[in-house]
Amino acid sequence: MNKVLVVDDEPALARALAINLRAHGWEVVTAADGRSALEAAAGEHPDVVVLDLGLPDLDGTEVIAGLRGWTSLPIVVLSARQHGEDKVEALDLGADDYVIKPFAMNELLARLRAAVRRSQAPAPEESVVVAGPLEIDLARKRVSRDGADVRLTPTEWSFLELLARNVGRLVPREQVLREVWGPAYEHETHYLRVYAAQLRRKLEDDPSHPRHLITSPGLGYTLQ
Amino acid sequence: MNKVLVVDDEPALARALAINLRAHGWEVVTAADGRSALEAAAGEHPDVVVLDLGLPDLDGTEVIAGLRGWTSLPIVVLSARQHGEDKVEALDLGADDYVIKPFAMNELLARLRAAVRRSQAPAPEESVVVAGPLEIDLARKRVSRDGADVRLTPTEWSFLELLARNVGRLVPREQVLREVWGPAYEHETHYLRVYAAQLRRKLEDDPSHPRHLITSPGLGYTLQ
DNA sequence: GCCCGCCTTGATGGTTCCTTGACGGGCACC
DNA sequence: GGTGCCCGTCAAGGAACCATCAAGGCGGGC
Incomplete structure (x- = not known):
């Protein structure tokens, strides 16, 4: 809707x-x-x-x-x-x-x-983005890992959705903060770390050695 | 027009x-x-x-x-x-x-x-600069060498990006310093040497005989 | 009104990156 | 051959950044 x-x-x-x-x-x-x-x-x-x-x-x-x-x-x-x-x-x-x-x-x-x-329109937008064992359904706002549904909070979803819409591309930190939290939060980089960690705990096999939600120090995050 | x-x-x-x-x-x-x-x-x-x-x-x-x-x-x-x-x-x-x-x-x-x-606006600026075995994807902020991804730090990327946007052209030292470090750093030529060396170590087959990141002594750098 | 989930914030420890200094080599010029 | 300049390389200290855990606060649902 x-x-x-x-x-x-x-x-x-x-x-x-x-x-x-x-x-x-x-x-x-x-x-x-x-x-x-x-x-x-x-x-x-x-x-x-x-x-x-x-x-x-x-x-x-x-x-x-x-x-x-x-x-x-x-x-x-x-x-x-x-x-x-x-x-x-x-x-x-x-x-x-x-x-x-x-x-x-x-x-x-x-x-x-x-x-x-x-x-x-300009986002060619396959409504389902696949990254390894992860399936991210942008239209239905659902995520599954190895076929099993994963429950995300609204903020987690917003973060993941942004990365999914740019799958394979590095999304700059400022853009994440702007689009997930709003323009006033551009410097709250701590949020990024907290939510990246939460997403990894839910999505990665080994959260401390992520294979899909990748950090580029000082630059941003990539989903792959 | x-x-x-x-x-x-x-x-x-x-x-x-x-x-x-x-x-x-x-x-x-x-x-x-x-x-x-x-x-x-x-x-x-x-x-x-x-x-x-x-x-x-x-x-x-x-x-x-x-x-x-x-x-x-x-x-x-x-x-x-x-x-x-x-x-x-x-x-x-x-x-x-x-x-x-x-x-x-x-x-x-x-x-x-x-x-x-x-x-x-949404045109994602699909520009990839190719220099020999190097591929520099300006939109995704990614570099690959012989197809393998190369990890760069923010400053390294900023340097390489500037050269890539002027591929084949000589970029003056002062311009590099201004655009990568800021106008106050125009005379910190030491930075150039350190980062040029780091980039070569990551990008060149033989870092001490560079074929793509070329120094023009006293003038600047060229990517080719 | 209470409970629960979620967001925010703090503290700590580990890692990466930037800066700076020291040293050696090549080259031009004297 | 000495000197000065610029470049390339290596290394170390400190700053910035990241990961993780945990607790407080806020609001929505019941």
Whole structure:
């Protein structure tokens, strides 16, 4: 199921959107201002953001800039302003699409689907990544080792998923911290060690001599 | 310069678009019907397609489907139809964006920029530099020699990467020091010798008679 | 309200890597 | 042949980084 973050300061509209989106199979989280939107984007890992311009605390463009600083997560902007430069500005800042209020629900749904599809397309994304005795099913968020299911915590999964999507490639430490914990955690390298150790204990035959979750000191981690 | 393929059967509109786009720095090729649009997309390698629905020969949705069969090239649909399902249908078929006529030129330009940026951002920069038995994969940060992986430290990698990005060219000592250690280290030439030696020990068959990591005394280093 | 799972944080010990120094060789020039 | 310069090599100390264990705190589920 795809997850969408709805950012809107009008409770009525936010609730209406949430109900409609849930009815169409989306998992919905909401935020009422820019600050909590940025937090939620980092903490909830949505697949797409619906962003209403004109929030109480931050300008909508600041929210876009704040997100684009660390993620390419698709953003669909929602606005009542029919004319003017803000549409162009939002797109140039890195928004992915723009819908004018009032809008037809099925149009918004189509644009969300398009945004998510685009963002996922470039990852050729076999939904199951195999590494030795490990099978990582990205779509179902499941991992098995020698055929037996392995239970992971949300953070462990997020870490492993990132490595799996770049299987065979070295993923830099900063990228792991940014994408798993959020942009404010780029220097919390201790987390990496703790979670790498936890994953190894669950996934490796000999956790102290890992063969699949490999550390490159000072650089990052590789799944192979 | 970015190249755009404009598909429109009205010569007047097509010409107006082409002039405007060229004025904003785009390289423009045009097609007046669906069949030639598909050919042009294959032959001209545009960065983005602007597609007017309602062509004489093929339905616009068929053009989208025809393109999506083999490429993920971004498509911006142009249409006069204000309402109805075709907007949703076009997006779901794989169009990347949708602009309704009449439209503001700067909006179309912004959407084109956004579409191109999106399509290029995730391009994983598949560049592998080969020098004799060495293969240097810049994206994966991996080096192999005769097919076997070679482990490098962060500083060694940074040094080698710089040389690999300028393979065959002499990289001045000062540039190496600046880009690997930072601007304050421009005169620490000793570092160069130590790390050049370490790299040779890992990469060369006979480290004391290097064939790939070449020193030009007083000038700099070359990878070949 | 309690319990449990998970995240965070600290402490410790081991490893890797960077920096720095010392020494010898080749080369040009005097 | 001596001198100076630059390069290559080796080695050691210390800093940065990693692995592991464990405990406290927080929140969600019951």
